[in-house]
Amino acid sequence: MSPWRDHLIPPGDVLGDHAEVPSLSYLLEAFVPWQAERWPQLKASRAALADVEQRPLQVGSRSIMVQFNPGRTVNSTAKVDAASIQRRRCFLCADHLPPEEMGLPFGPDLVILANPFPILGMHLVIAHRMHRPQDAGVALDGLLDLAGATEGTLTVIYNGPRSGASAPDHLHLQAVASGILPEEVHALAALARGRVPGELLFELEDLKVWSDASSGRWIVGFVGSRETVGGAARVVIEALDQGDPEGAAEAAEPPLNLVATAGRPGEVVLLLFPRGAHRPACYFADEPHRRVVSPGAIDMAGVVVTVRQEDYARLRPEDLVEIFAEVSRPEASALIRDVLVRRLTDV
Numbered sequence: 001m002s003p004w005r006d007h008l009i010p011p012g013d014v015l016g017d018h019a020e021v022p023s024l025s026y027l028l029e030a031f032v033p034w035q036a037e038r039w040p041q042l043k044a045s046r047a048a049l050a051d052v053e054q055r056p057l058q059v060g061s062r063s064i065m066v067q068f069n070p071g072r073t074v075n076s077t078a079k080v081d082a083a084s085i086q087r088r089r090c091f092l093c094a095d096h097l098p099p100e101e102m103g104l105p106f107g108p109d110l111v112i113l114a115n116p117f118p119i120l121g122m123h124l125v126i127a128h129r130m131h132r133p134q135d136a137g138v139a140l141d142g143l144l145d146l147a148g149a150t151e152g153t154l155t156v157i158y159n160g161p162r163s164g165a166s167a168p169d170h171l172h173l174q175a176v177a178s179g180i181l182p183e184e185v186h187a188l189a190a191l192a193r194g195r196v197p198g199e200l201l202f203e204l205e206d207l208k209v210w211s212d213a214s215s216g217r218w219i220v221g222f223v224g225s226r227e228t229v230g231g232a233a234r235v236v237i238e239a240l241d242q243g244d245p246e247g248a249a250e251a252a253e254p255p256l257n258l259v260a261t262a263g264r265p266g267e268v269v270l271l272l273f274p275r276g277a278h279r280p281a282c283y284f285a286d287e288p289h290r291r292v293v294s295p296g297a298i299d300m301a302g303v304v305v306t307v308r309q310e311d312y313a314r315l316r317p318e319d320l321v322e323i324f325a326e327v328s329r330p331e332a333s334a335l336i337r338d339v340l341v342r343r344l345t346d347v
């Protein structure tokens with residue numbers, strides 16, 4: 001018997017009177033408050049979001065939102081080394097979920113759950129039904145499918161095992177409301193004006209790939225059909241892996257974060273953040289120089305989460321420049337362009 005049997009909820013139960021689900025977006029919008037009414041931990045963490053503080057910081061040409069969110073302490077300070085992971089009970093396995101935690105199936109392999117440690121009001125975790133490690137190659141399909149299926153209402157993200165995932169041993173995605181992450185907003189605004197937000201690296205009839213380092217983070221962006229974006233992203237991830245200076249033998253992929261949403265009808269937009277260090281030097285510094293900032297996809301996309309009041313108060317634009325420089329990989333656009341041309345062009 002599937003361990004998920006006791007943790008799956010039929011959509012009709014979430015929607016009450018509605019016999020039919022009008023759209024996945026509608027269902028998910030109803031799901032989080034439904035779950036909060038039945039799961040005290042989620043209700044409390046959602047209520048605590050009202051006390052989360054945010055302030056914008058101008059960093060070069062970009063506005064970054066710095067957030068003070070003590071509810072994220074467990075995530076920001078998670079020990080993700082192999083020994084620590086082995087010792088703890090996996091919080092994404094069905095057998096270990098609290099009895100109140102329920103999910104909605106998405107495709108044959110994934111279950112959509114409410115994130116009990118939200119950064120934003122709409123914050124989901126999408127877990128694979130099996131306990132298997134984070135793997136961008138596998139996660140990419142669910143990421144793009146869910147981004148497409150939610151029609152621009154949700155932004156779906158992936159944190160690599162060395163780039164912010166607090167459960168590197170259990171394949172999962174997250175999703176937040178679209179239109180909040182500054183780098184996504186920046187990219188969508190440029191695309192709406194018919195431009196790519198950076199240097200165009202490669203183009204096919206229904207695909208554009210660009211590179212942008214103007215935010216102090218190196219971003220490889222993709223827009224096009226679900227299939228072309230997925231195919232090109234796999235080629236780029238493979239190329240980054242071969243050029244990975246720290247490619248440890250046991251690591252299955254280069255360090256990266258992914259952020260995807262639906263663009264115009266039939267299109268998906270994917271932002272890939274190739275990563276350098278998992279955590280910046282200030283994370284490990286002695287007081288008073290320590291800053292507990294542990295960037296994942298949400299931080300890389302412009303909402304930087306702090307879990308201590310003093311870090312929130314002290315972070316300056318120049319600190320963010322330094323943090324981004326340490327946790328981003330230096331731009332290598334020529335490498336990406338060459339590989340895309342070689343692999344995706346008939347010559």
Ligand SMILES: [Zn+2]
Pocket residue numbers: 090091092093130131132169170
């Ligand atoms: Zn697990």
